[in-house]
Amino acid sequence: MNVIENLFELPQYSIPFSEKSVFLIKELNKLTDYHYRNCIPYKNVIRTIYNNNYGNSQSLSEIPFIPVRLFKNIDLKSIPDSDVLKTLTSSGTTSTQVSKIFIDRETSLLQTKALASIVTSFIGSKRLPMIIIDTESSLGTASGMSARGAGLVGLSNFGRNHFYALDKNMQLKINELLDFIEKYSGEKILVFGFTFMVWQYFYEELRKNNIKLNLDGYLIHSGGWKKLTEIAVSNDIFKEKIQEQTGIAKVHNFYGMVEQVGSIYMECEKGYFHSPNFSEIILRGSDLKFSNKIGEEGIIQTLSILPKSYPGHSILTEDLGIIHGIDRCACGRKGVYFSISGRIPKAELRGCSDVYALAG
């Protein structure tokens, strides 16, 4: 059994940090070597920025990384075009360009298994009736998929009898929702959606219509807090209000990105994100140097051993986070646990060329 398969067999969050690091480093070194040989732009990066020093890193922080923005400007893939099974895209908030992530069958399979292994460790392996707080049309097509669509497809594997709760105008289909809940009463239900959409189109609609649900089950959500922070909704308020309106007590946020689908960081009962068996985060300071000081904010670098079809195994994100501890979260899970403090704020760089002119 190879390392990755072994990791799928082991219960999630069961391996202490130092032990996990050893085989992560080994696998990540292999991936760097693999992508160096199969992706020319990546090879160029390793040659120019890392002086061809690769494949023998002794620590996670030595593993070469690429900034997440590179996926927007350069096509990075380590497979022939004919092997591309699907292309995931995400549009950032900062530019009109989209990231393009090329997935082949092998990587897709790894992502699916990884996600299953993580999510089932929270909700059990039985497929639950599932309410998706989104429209069915947001899925996209099989070959081209937005980040939102990819998230939905990934998570929908853990449910059955999927009910898309929003119509194409983003209106909550209240009557059908109540019918669905009625039909599956007595069973645990899985609710999934993007954080802001769950708040705006699910919670707010229920509240406005004075409908209190009595759901037994889970809410899993992701997508960031920017819009909710603007209206002063914290994670605690979010959980409290959701429970008040829907009855759902088990609310789990997760941190993930289209550049590393599969290796998501789920929020535990104590409110911290946890690194699963096959991925890890480290932090870098404003000087971009490794700085994993507990309790100190840093730029998140995320490492995952899943990406084989594209060189995304070590990515410097533009998110800020804080590591709160290692191996000793009160929830009992091993490994690094952390929180996200938001995106790196933008500084305005003025110039003559007016990139946003047409939008301004």
Added chain:
Amino acid sequence: MSKIIQILPKNILTEDIKAIVNNDFLNLIGIEPFSEVSINFLNQLSKEILSDTVTSQMPELVALAYFLRKSNIINITENFKKTIPDTEVSVPLGICFQIAPSNVDTIFMYSWAFSLLAGNSNIIRITQNVGEQLSSLLSIINRVINNPDIEDIRARNIILSYSYDDNINAYLSSVSDLRIIWGGDSTVQSIRKHLAKPTTRDIAFADKISYSIIESKYLLSLTNTSLTENVRLFYNDSYYFNQMACSSPQVVYFVGDDKDNHSASDIFWAKLEEILNSKAHFEHISVSMNKLAYLYEESASGMDLKIQSEVNPVNPTVVNISKEDIQKIGSICGGGYFHQCFLNDILELNQIIKHNEQTLSYIGFNLKILKNLVKTLNGKGIDRIVPVGQALTFMPTWDGFSLLNHFTKRVVVI
């Protein structure tokens, strides 16, 4: 109080713009070029900027105020008048429609000043995203425009802030005799697609890139004091607009024999670091991330680079680039990211410079050598060659246009 500045709501209709830019406005005849009233208005703006407690603290506005003061403007106009032969009379073009860039607040003021001096009526589109500095500038204009004895200016100038709209731009294009388009390639093309009159002139400011050239032997001969002064001026050219102005240097060429180039490079960057250090330079984290992403992109695209100093928040990022790859430099990075290239002879620039280079700011070299370079280039790239420290100084000839010449018409009388 009348206001010539209107900040319009989003989704403003072309009809609303037509009500503002109406026939009364369009039918006004121009003012005589270089008239007293235009010069006085600019001088009043200058005085107001310098006496206002807020704007007098804003370096970009102070620089503008110095430019607009009477003595400078008279100097510029007198120099221009000398170029007009006895057999010609200079007259206004008519209506000028100007698109200001949304992220350099003051640059439209310079082109507006020249168009005013030319005697044109002006319609100026400014951004909807009015920051503190622009807002302060606008209130100065609003104040001065109500001064007595400049009624002629008040009636002939309109500043509009509206969100980009093809119908509005098409209308304003159709009534203009001169379009001044800032904002780089994409803005230029988006305005150019609107037909103007057959006689309308376009002055378009496209995307440009600028370089510094340093004579290595000369740099090595400088006393520490002159070295510091030269590098301080380079710092101003580079960091004043976060290296994002089109005239800020993106590539630094050291010219000389290999040994001198290396030594000059060493002392130059060490001095720049010293200056940054003395100013406790510490850049915003997003600036570092920007430079990092840019460095990775350049590397991934296969450019032949060698990193001399890495991305960090206190020191400049310096990347050696081969001269063959200079033309692969895409959109500019900014924030203190310099390409460095060693040349043995200044005329090697002839193989490098292609089309969109704007300013060469120099340390060392004599004018004979520089003029010879221009002749060798014979029209390729390069709009101006100026001593280090003057890269950002707005001049009557900009991007190859003698502005007053282009903003006026010559009538031959013989």
